[in-house]
Amino acid sequence: MTQTAEQTRNITLTQALNEAMREEMRRDERVFIMGEDIQSGVYGASAGLAQEFGYERVRDCPLSENAFMGAAVGAAAVGMRPIVESAFCFMWVAMDSLVSQASKMRYMFGGQVDLPIVYRASLYYGGSMAAHHSDRSYPLFMHIPGFKVVFASNSYDGKGLMKTAIRDNDPVLFCEDRTILGARGEVPEDDYAIPLGVADVKREGTDVTIVAIGGMVPRALEAADTLAQEGISAEVLDPRTLVPLDRQAILDSVAKTGRLVTVDMAHKTCSAASEIAAIVAMEGFWSLQAPVQRLGTANVHIPFSTALEPLCYPTAETIADAARATLE
Amino acid sequence: MLEDKTLLMEMLRRMVRIRLFEERVIQLVERGEIVGAAHSYIGEEAVAVGACMALRDDDWMTGNHRSHGHPIAKGGDVNKAMAELLGKATGLCKGKGGSMHLADFSVGILGESGILGSSIPTAVGAALGSVLQGNDRVAVPFFGDGASNEGAFHESINLAAIWKLPVVFLCENNQYAVSSSFKKMVASENISDRSAAYNIPGVLVDGQDCIAMYEAVSAAVARARAGEGPSLIEGRTYRYYDHSLGLGRIVRTAYREDEEVELWKQRDPINIHKERLLSQGMATQKEIDAIDAETQRQIDDATEFARQSPYPEPEALFEDMFADPIPLE
Ligand SMILES: Cc1ncc(C[n+]2csc(CCOP(=O)(O)OP(=O)(O)O)c2C)c(N)n1
Numbered sequence A: 001m002t003q004t005a006e007q008t009r010n011i012t013l014t015q016a017l018n019e020a021m022r023e024e025m026r027r028d029e030r031v032f033i034m035g036e037d038i039q040s041g042v043y044g045a046s047a048g049l050a051q052e053f054g055y056e057r058v059r060d061c062p063l064s065e066n067a068f069m070g071a072a073v074g075a076a077a078v079g080m081r082p083i084v085e086s087a088f089c090f091m092w093v094a095m096d097s098l099v100s101q102a103s104k105m106r107y108m109f110g111g112q113v114d115l116p117i118v119y120r121a122s123l124y125y126g127g128s129m130a131a132h133h134s135d136r137s138y139p140l141f142m143h144i145p146g147f148k149v150v151f152a153s154n155s156y157d158g159k160g161l162m163k164t165a166i167r168d169n170d171p172v173l174f175c176e177d178r179t180i181l182g183a184r185g186e187v188p189e190d191d192y193a194i195p196l197g198v199a200d201v202k203r204e205g206t207d208v209t210i211v212a213i214g215g216m217v218p219r220a221l222e223a224a225d226t227l228a229q230e231g232i233s234a235e236v237l238d239p240r241t242l243v244p245l246d247r248q249a250i251l252d253s254v255a256k257t258g259r260l261v262t263v264d265m266a267h268k269t270c271s272a273a274s275e276i277a278a279i280v281a282m283e284g285f286w287s288l289q290a291p292v293q294r295l296g297t298a299n300v301h302i303p304f305s306t307a308l309e310p311l312c313y314p315t316a317e318t319i320a321d322a323a324r325a326t327l328e
Numbered sequence B: 001m002l003e004d005k006t007l008l009m010e011m012l013r014r015m016v017r018i019r020l021f022e023e024r025v026i027q028l029v030e031r032g033e034i035v036g037a038a039h040s041y042i043g044e045e046a047v048a049v050g051a052c053m054a055l056r057d058d059d060w061m062t063g064n065h066r067s068h069g070h071p072i073a074k075g076g077d078v079n080k081a082m083a084e085l086l087g088k089a090t091g092l093c094k095g096k097g098g099s100m101h102l103a104d105f106s107v108g109i110l111g112e113s114g115i116l117g118s119s120i121p122t123a124v125g126a127a128l129g130s131v132l133q134g135n136d137r138v139a140v141p142f143f144g145d146g147a148s149n150e151g152a153f154h155e156s157i158n159l160a161a162i163w164k165l166p167v168v169f170l171c172e173n174n175q176y177a178v179s180s181s182f183k184k185m186v187a188s189e190n191i192s193d194r195s196a197a198y199n200i201p202g203v204l205v206d207g208q209d210c211i212a213m214y215e216a217v218s219a220a221v222a223r224a225r226a227g228e229g230p231s232l233i234e235g236r237t238y239r240y241y242d243h244s245l246g247l248g249r250i251v252r253t254a255y256r257e258d259e260e261v262e263l264w265k266q267r268d269p270i271n272i273h274k275e276r277l278l279s280q281g282m283a284t285q286k287e288i289d290a291i292d293a294e295t296q297r298q299i300d301d302a303t304e305f306a307r308q309s310p311y312p313e314p315e316a317l318f319e320d321m322f323a324d325p326i327p328l329e
């Protein structure tokens, strides 16, 4: 980042997403937003949009996710650019629209249609919300061809990636991690967009690469601080978008460090971390000096009790342990 | 006129139990002893109690995110419910479910769903089980006005109707889904009107009147047991508190008028029931006071039980995923 302090503002990721949507709605009147209880929102990412753009373009929906997430497909097919606000765990009831229609239409119909849709998926976890509200299965959307998958870990990335997602002509799953939405970061005054498929090195290092996603990025950075005190230099790389995935950046980093820890908050099995580990095992094998360490959430549903839930997720400590293990 | 004193007093007891349980929950949320989301059922007690008193112990039900009241209405254990809310190993779900999932299978509750509408098909399946097993157990899915807009509701009600399954679809219309009025979100005037599309009876009931709820559900249950198929009952009610206690920080612009809230509080289901018992000479003030006092003790005991109970051990994390455990990491 080349911005100086004068040109930037310190805002939360939520505010950054709000700005991106607001600016894109001003720029392009085809952009509109649908969701539940968004007109009355005061603090969320959609705050104030209804006041500025009116209830036609900021639409409160009944609790009919399959209908309105599917309606986004139809509206996009005829030239609108919908943004749909929801939570990851509420998308289960709309999987048919998302998978059978949004992900397949362009390909199945031989490329006849653009589907510029942003599905905004809040991820709640770590807050005693129990199994129904704590799902983080975004790697499913990597598995299903046809979705782009974006996962911003700070305000700057959030704003730049949201703008690109809105301007993109394909369905984008935009993950909004509630554990980091309130974190502040510098965002430039001027218009900017971040291309999909470009990873970002959040901290440079030489001994071990930690690839971390979304809310795992701050935990990986904390682990890197701890490791630095022990003389271990960890590089923290944030893919920022999982589809498309910046394989080269990951491979380059591993070529430099020779060691890899992959971390995400999805369940371990078939996680984004698993996919990254597989890529490095296949294409970066000769750079590796130690087995890859893959961290993720335990393969159980998220329990309510505060005595159990924290045991599920990777922490700065477990990330640091995994990094140490690659150096043994 | 319903003159069964035992029944009427039990209705009161269960409504008061829910009210005092929920008041305690509010205190525990404020003190940080209950974490996560907690959705208060205060104001809606007559719906669950009237409906559940019309059921047998072996009838089935499913609930939703706002279902602290239902296990109590169905006669479940208050200690275990409170322990669950505190995430304790002695809770109904061993601390794994919490506020939105207070399932008590021992009293026929097949689970509460935090995902809206998601447990309605489950209830339909339980009713299918009754038919296949040749018994007359009825299933009652409870769901909100908001959830009645989910596809799961419409698919379920049609399925139950064509197969004439013993289901009583029970919509607790507290008139809002978070901040959205059902008047804006439901195309028909009443949710009960939707029954017409499925060719089954639909009844709009005063959800603040426990006896009215009891009578309407009793009629639907009788129909269901007789093999005549499902019914849709809409209990028109009101929640006194905002959508969620734990999520108070999600501030929204006012979505309902204070006067409206006050007006509904004047029609408090417990007061209505108490006044009726008194005016009809069915109970004395002393008997009513005794129920209040006895229930308060019960809730205090439940709180104490929950507080003293142990948290689950770390090993519990991997337990109960499969019938026969498999290695999990
Ligand atoms: C499928 C799904 N969509 C959205 C939500 C978020 N949500 C939880 S409760 C609620 C409102 C439910 O309203 P209603 O069904 O009327 O029940 P009430 O809360 O009024 O009792 C919403 C939108 C959810 N839990 N599940």
Ligand SMILES: [Mg+2]
Binding pocket: B144, B145, B146, B172, B173, B174, B175, B176, B177, B178
């Ligand atoms: Mg409601």
